Amino acid sequence: MRTADASSKAVEFSLAEKKPKVVFVLGGPGSGKGTQCANIVQHFGYTHFSAGDLLRAERDSGSENGNMIQNMMNEGKIVPSEVTIKLLEKAMLESGNDKFLIDGFPRNEENRAAFEAVTKIEPEFVLFFRCTEEEMERRILNRNQGRDDDNIETIRKRFKVFLESSLPVIEYYKAKGRVREIDASKSIEEVFEAVKVIFTPKAEEVKKCCVIL
Numbered sequence: 588m589r590t591a592d593a594s595s596k597a598v599e600f601s602l603a604e605k606k607p608k609v610v611f612v613l614g615g616p617g618s619g620k621g622t623q624c625a626n627i628v629q630h631f632g633y634t635h636f637s638a639g640d641l642l643r644a645e646r647d648s649g650s651e652n653g654n655m656i657q658n659m660m661n662e663g664k665i666v667p668s669e670v671t672i673k674l675l676e677k678a679m680l681e682s683g684n685d686k687f688l689i690d691g692f693p694r695n696e697e698n699r700a701a702f703e704a705v706t707k708i709e710p711e712f713v714l715f716f717r718c719t720e721e722e723m724e725r726r727i728l729n730r731n732q733g734r735d736d737d738n739i740e741t742i743r744k745r746f747k748v749f750l751e752s753s754l755p756v757i758e759y760y761k762a763k764g765r766v767r768e769i770d771a772s773k774s775i776e777e778v779f780e781a782v783k784v785i786f787t788p789k790a791e792e793v794k795k796c797c798v799i800l
């Protein structure tokens with residue numbers, strides 16, 4: 588039997604076997620990724636994994652990587668892919684679902700290339716929440732989740748990492764026609780209206796349209 592602790596070879600085989608559907612959810616810190624993923628889960632049957640949440644849980648579990656993760660997060664830096672991908676694989680394999688929202692990943696080229704090499708999974712599409720820095724900063728400073736990295740000094744570092752390392756990943760998928768971009772500066776409800784259009788199967792849109800007619 589393949590377990591979560593199985594060798595990476597077996598895990599790779601198992602994920603390839605299951606061929607899960609993956610949507611990457613990207614956007615700057617505070618753009619609303621987690622908020623909208625919770626809405627998508629309720630309406631569209633996906634399972635949501637936030638790379639940041641998985642890393643924080645790993646840090647808090649007393650793992651040998653705990654200090655490294657904490658130090659990277661405090662600097663707004665991106666944890667080596669090996670660590671994050673193992674956590675994502677384990678979570679996906681244990682979930683039993685076959686549709687995943689992967690939030691805050693891939694955050695740099697190393698994340699992207701390593702995930703593809705290890706899992707052989709290509710995302711269905713990339714949901715990109717575009718938001719101004721001014722608005723993201725305001726949201727993070729009001730977030731009140733007790734996160735050490737939600738302070739102005741670290742926020743500025745995270746914005747820089749987003750521009751330098753994460754935007755190129757979005758550009759990579761844009762060139763492949765896989766990015767679905769949303770104006771995330773609007774209210775939570777307005778953003779979700781735009782999200783719903785993207786996740787609603789085309790046939791259902793036609794059905795709705797026919798009922799109205």
Ligand SMILES: Nc1ncnc2c1ncn2[C@@H]1O[C@H](COP(=O)(O)OP(=O)(O)O)[C@@H](O)[C@H]1O
Binds near residue numbers: 615620
């Ligand atoms: N569209 C929005 N308008 C105003 N506040 C929002 C919006 N989306 C999310 N928020 C709030 O902003 C903060 C950051 O949202 P979050 O979903 O944690 O973003 P991310 O995961 O991208 O960092 C949270 O406190 C959330 O309640």
Ligand SMILES: Nc1ccn([C@@H]2O[C@H](COP(=O)(O)OP(=O)(O)O)[C@@H](O)[C@H]2O)c(=O)n1
Binds near residue numbers: 614621639692736
């Ligand atoms: N793929 C990822 C995602 C997050 N992280 C780390 O986790 C931190 C918080 O990520 P997050 O996704 O929870 O943050 P938000 O964008 O939700 O504010 C990042 O600043 C990184 O230090 C990472 O190293 N690699």
Ligand SMILES: [Mg+2]
Binds near residue numbers: 620621637639691
């Ligand atoms: Mg988040």
